[in-house]
Amino acid sequence: MRILVLNCGSSSIKYQFINTEEKIVLAKGQVERIGMSSAVLTHTPHGKEKIRIVGEILDHTIAIEYVIAVLLSPNHGVIKDKNEIDAVGHRVVHGGETFSGSVLITDHVMKALNDNIELAPLHNPPNIKGIEAAKSHLPNTPQCGVFDTAFHQSMPNYAYLYGIPYELYKRYKIRRYGFHGTSHRFVSERAAAFLGKPVEDLKLITAHLGNGASISAIKGGKSIDTSMGFTPLEGLLMGTRGGDMDPSLILYVMGKEGLNLSEANTLLNKHSGIVGLSGLSSDMREIEDAVIDGSHKMAATAFDVFNYRIKKYVGAYIAALGGLDALVFTGGIGENSSLVRKAVCSNMEYLGLELDLEKNEKPVGDADVATENSRARILRIPTDEELVIALDTEKIVNEQMIQN
């Protein structure tokens, strides 16, 4: 099947057009600066050069029209007719408690997505716009939603409830949801295949370390705990988000600095984390360069905080799982940073984790970077959230065809 995977943000749309039988990305690209006169579409067809188009793209409907047009284009396209798009798979950030798996988008689902807007006011509205735009251009093509939160719906209530009046959970659904679910699910399944064991028999910790970062405890293929919470702010230190902190500190800062709600939100989401602590950058490569050449003291401190936080969670999740078969690193940092893996795994031998420093240096593809003697494996597994979305979409469409 050929599936168009869409990840719609407030001013950008990332897309991949995937052939699911051969697991090939036929074309991929993104539209940035939607809503501006200088919007940019970059498009790379399989095996060809990237092209860049600049022009006015006022909204998501027009942006998706351009995406379909470039897929059809005689020079840079990969299809001749838009009917060759068999289905569209949408990344949707927040499925709330309504969705514990991927779904075919129906009017009922659209209503539930709208009902969940309050839980993800920044993310769900552009996801909804993207679905509506895709429906308007491809009215007869099935559309599916794949949720970042769905995989974590298996958490037990003692892991997802916060210590606030239960009434607030009932009234506003305030609880831990967790995010990056497609990635945690994908790498946990890949880890099981790599180890040649059924995922049902495994205790895994998956660390998705990118600009946003989260870590999950996965028992028997089900998420039992994860570090992101009610929003993607909780847990690990991230590029621009601080992760775990005492909630009363924000009330204190708001009072001291006279911040309103929106300013406090910006402080927590955009100016905290690695960039806030280091004062240098949110980008791990820049931080590592500064750590290596010793040029920036606070970059080194931010790096230590980042790694220490992950190490603490690994310890906590080994306790939650009652043991560990493998710790999996993924995401831009988890896949590429030997320094982060080394710092996180240092002095963890007593918990069964022993890193092979040589193997850790330049792993290729899915790789085991633990020593032979390590009781638990340490894996580096590149994530592929778009492929998960495409495969889920294919499965749903096939099931739908059988039912009809």
Ligand code: ADP
């Ligand atoms: P996103 O969360 O936006 O999808 P990614 O998963 O692509 O982001 O991760 C981006 C992060 O990965 C950045 O902090 C980047 O610096 C880091 N990164 C990418 N390559 C390397 C590398 N070779 N060494 C260390 N960090 C890296």
